[in-house]
Amino acid sequence: MEARAGLILDLRRQGIRDTRVLSAIERVPRRFFLTAKLQKHAYDNTALPIECGQTISQPTVVGMMTEALDVKPEHRVLEIGTGSGFQAAVLGHLAKEVYSVERYRTLADLARDRLSALKLKNVFVHFGDGMLGLPEHAPYDRIIVTAAADPIPQALMDQLADDGKLVAPVGHSGGIQELVLYEKTSNGLVKRNLGAVRFVPLLPGAASSL
Numbered sequence: 065m066e067a068r069a070g071l072i073l074d075l076r077r078q079g080i081r082d083t084r085v086l087s088a089i090e091r092v093p094r095r096f097f098l099t100a101k102l103q104k105h106a107y108d109n110t111a112l113p114i115e116c117g118q119t120i121s122q123p124t125v126v127g128m129m130t131e132a133l134d135v136k137p138e139h140r141v142l143e144i145g146t147g148s149g150f151q152a153a154v155l156g157h158l159a160k161e162v163y164s165v166e167r168y169r170t171l172a173d174l175a176r177d178r179l180s181a182l183k184l185k186n187v188f189v190h191f192g193d194g195m196l197g198l199p200e201h202a203p204y205d206r207i208i209v210t211a212a213a214d215p216i217p218q219a220l221m222d223q224l225a226d227d228g229k230l231v232a233p234v235g236h237s238g239g240i241q242e243l244v245l246y247e248k249t250s251n252g253l254v255k256r257n258l259g260a261v262r263f264v265p266l267l268p269g270a271a272s273s274l
């Protein structure tokens with residue numbers, strides 16, 4: 065079987081059920097987001113190293129987070145931690161607009177090139193410190209953080225729309241991190257834990273090199 069179709073079957077087996085999410089993942093060629101040397105592993109269900117010492121998330125984790133985010137076609141989504149751009153591409157197939165922030169200029173530039181080659185014209189990559197969010201386009205219906213922090217920066221909570229949802233790994237790098245879903249309701253923030261995960265840390269400031 066084609067590796068790409070095999071990966072989608074594996075995601076189903078891992079409990080990803082939302083068919084919109086599965087087909088969005090199926091539409092994004094993951095090999096495009098990897099260095100030449102790692103492309104043979106593109107459809108393995110594992111996290112892999114990318115440029116600047118960062119990682120592209122495990123497809124199961126992309127599936128879980130995207131499913132939990134509950135993205136509707138009219139939504140504007142903010143992603144913190146563009147990395148390779150893969151998660152942003154998946155979101156681009158589900159949302160009206162996606163804004164993604166990355167602290168390494170190299171990664172932001174590479175991701176922008178990949179997304180434009182895939183003609184994902186509704187995904188916008190910004191170089192900068194995502195701990196500050198992206199106030200110029202706020203508020204966002206959905207926010208996804210793909211690097212671990214504890215606590216989640218207040219700026220991100222502030223830029224979440226009413227009835228908005230935010231998914232993030234909470235915890236320290238190297239330690240146990242918990243994937244958390246927050247919903248902003250008229251009665252305040254409602255929190256749900258989605259399970260243990262492992263992400264690189266959310267670091268303050270734009271990177272000064274690379």
Ligand code: SAH
Binds near residue numbers: 119152165168192267
């Ligand atoms: N979503 C990515 C994987 C993210 S890896 C993908 O699909 O490939 C986490 C990324 O978060 C790294 O690229 C790291 O540089 C970035 N990051 C960490 N702290 C950040 C910050 N304060 N602002 C923006 N990006 C940050």
